[in-house]
Amino acid sequence: MTRLKVRAKATLEKTMAGITIKISGDSARKFTGYLALPPAGRGPGLVLCQEIFGVNAFVRKMADLYAEEGYVVLAPDFFWRQEEGIELEPDEPSIKHAMRLLEGVRDEDAVSDLNAALTVLRRRPELDGQCGVVGFCLGGKFAYLAATHTDAAISIGYYGVGIEDLLDRADHLKSKLVLHFAGNDAFCDESARAKIFAALQQQKNASLYVYPGVDHAFARFASPHFDKRASALAHDRSIAALRRTLGPDFDLEVLWERHLQLEFEVRDADATMATMVSEPYVNHIPTMTGGVGYTSLRRFYQHHFIHANPPDTRQIPISRTVGATQIVDEVLFCFTHTCEIDWLLPGVSPTARYVEIPLVGIVKFRGDKLCHEHIYWDQGSVLAQIGLLDAEHFPVAGIETARKVMDETLPSNTLMKRWAKSAPDAP
Structure with a gap:
């Protein structure tokens, strides 16, 4: 035509x-x-x-x-x-x-x-x-x-x-x-x-x-x-x-790193919110903490997250996948439980226990603004590491989960009592 x-x-x-x-x-x-x-x-x-x-x-x-x-x-x-x-x-x-x-x-x-x-x-x-x-x-x-x-x-x-x-x-x-x-x-x-x-x-x-x-x-x-x-x-x-x-081409890694800096280093709720869309949301999946919409999320950041992490909190990068609209971050989240951590262990008094957990964040962007975060971790491992869950009686692992993420040659299947029976030379 x-x-x-x-x-x-x-x-x-x-x-x-x-x-x-x-x-x-x-x-x-x-x-x-x-x-x-x-x-x-x-x-x-x-x-x-x-x-x-x-x-x-x-x-x-x-x-x-x-x-x-x-x-x-x-x-x-x-x-x-x-x-x-x-x-x-x-x-x-x-x-x-x-x-x-x-x-x-x-x-x-x-x-x-x-x-x-x-x-x-x-x-x-x-x-x-x-x-x-x-x-x-x-x-x-x-x-x-x-x-x-x-x-x-x-x-x-x-x-x-x-x-x-x-x-x-x-x-x-x-x-x-x-x-x-x-x-x-x-x-x-x-x-x-x-x-x-x-x-x-x-x-x-x-x-x-x-x-x-x-x-x-x-x-x-x-x-x-x-x-x-x-x-x-x-x-x-x-x-x-x-x-x-x-296009347009946005450097999502730069945008995400700036957001993390404002959360964990600068600790400024308003500056953190400025990196996000007008009505964002954050969902920490295991504890259902976070916020939906500007007002709720800013309240969460200001009073229950940014100033609620222990002083020795560290995030050790493991892997990062960058797509067209989102980033998937895999990190080790490390801290000593010296204060009540509202978003991770709400209502749990400090135990002074050291904790390492693998944590995955799925971070969605709209244009050059962060739209939402889905954060996943193994809450059973956290509870085992602070002494609230007896790993001897439940199929959960403690700090070993973090160690094995960093070193895949560490033993697998340690929680499986029947593992030994499937060995080629098992009776």
């Missing part, structure tokens, strides 16, 4: 957290889009394609989320030819309304609007780099159209409907394509997915993912079908693909 030529320009109107821009497309009329800017003020561009409910609160929230990840995000109104400024919620009357609007949407018009939105992004002073496309439901199909009909550098579609009818262009991918599918999606069922996979799976620029056990709209907040696990995994895969193709 010959690339459609469009005129595009934007004027600004303040609205919500972002701005509304007016776009000149392939006619004299203008349509609008919601524009969200990254905290740094500049970044690569993303066109965010709506579901069948228009540029509603969910679309704006997603635009803001991707902006936090570092992108200049534009969510155009693809229903402007049928009804301008439509904002629907997924209730029964709105679904009927949306389906009537959908009947008037032509693929060639969607491609025209995609090109107009891409042109607007490329002319904005905030743009730094290339542009991509992300879409949900109807927008998932538009993302596929973007990959086959526009020069977007990458296109990502969530549970797109109708892609199986557009596979004549499967051999004409112009850029990277990522598609996420719901395993229980009646709108794109197993038969439809089979056709899509047969056409695209061997394409070097295509990455296809199915999320078993979840339904259509699994990534829409507040949807009955919202699945946090699948949504988070799909988002991580999307951001990883966007980072590789568009």
Whole structure:
């Protein structure tokens, strides 16, 4: 298909957290889009394609989320030819309304609007780099159209409907394509997915993912079908693909090391919180300590963590894995139990015992800010080392767990009384 030529320009109107821009497309009329800017003020561009409910609160929230990840995000109104400024919620009357609007949407018009939105992004002073496309439901199909009909550098579609009818262009991918599918999606069922996979799976620029056990709209907040696990995994895969193709590149190790310095050396709760998103959370899994949201987490840091660690606390690095959106740290956490440690041993008086435990932290970032932490350790080993759990009567080990992490040649299976019976020379 010959690339459609469009005129595009934007004027600004303040609205919500972002701005509304007016776009000149392939006619004299203008349509609008919601524009969200990254905290740094500049970044690569993303066109965010709506579901069948228009540029509603969910679309704006997603635009803001991707902006936090570092992108200049534009969510155009693809229903402007049928009804301008439509904002629907997924209730029964709105679904009927949306389906009537959908009947008037032509693929060639969607491609025209995609090109107009891409042109607007490329002319904005905030743009730094290339542009991509992300879409949900109807927008998932538009993302596929973007990959086959526009020069977007990458296109990502969530549970797109109708892609199986557009596979004549499967051999004409112009850029990277990522598609996420719901395993229980009646709108794109197993038969439809089979056709899509047969056409695209061997394409070097295509990455296809199915999320078993979840339904259509699994990534829409507040949807009955919202699945946090699948949504988070799909988002991580999307951001990883966007980072590789568009950037921006954040040095997560530097950001994490600064956060640790403020926690354990500077011991400044406000400075620590400044390294995080506006509403972060921390969960120390074995004791369920931490906090959700700024107010709760700052209280935790100030009164129960930063100033509650023994003076000789040390963290000895073992390994670190750095991904596109998160860091996994494996450390030895060492201390003498000379004070009550609220987050690790809440309510336990000091025992003056020395403790070493392997500890794993999974640290998620959103853009250049820390989003959340999941911290894991063996609480049984801690309790054994301070004398609150008799290791002679329970299948737990004390400081030996830390020692074996550092030296894998130390004996294995010492807790298994039946281990000796499986030896080749055992009677």
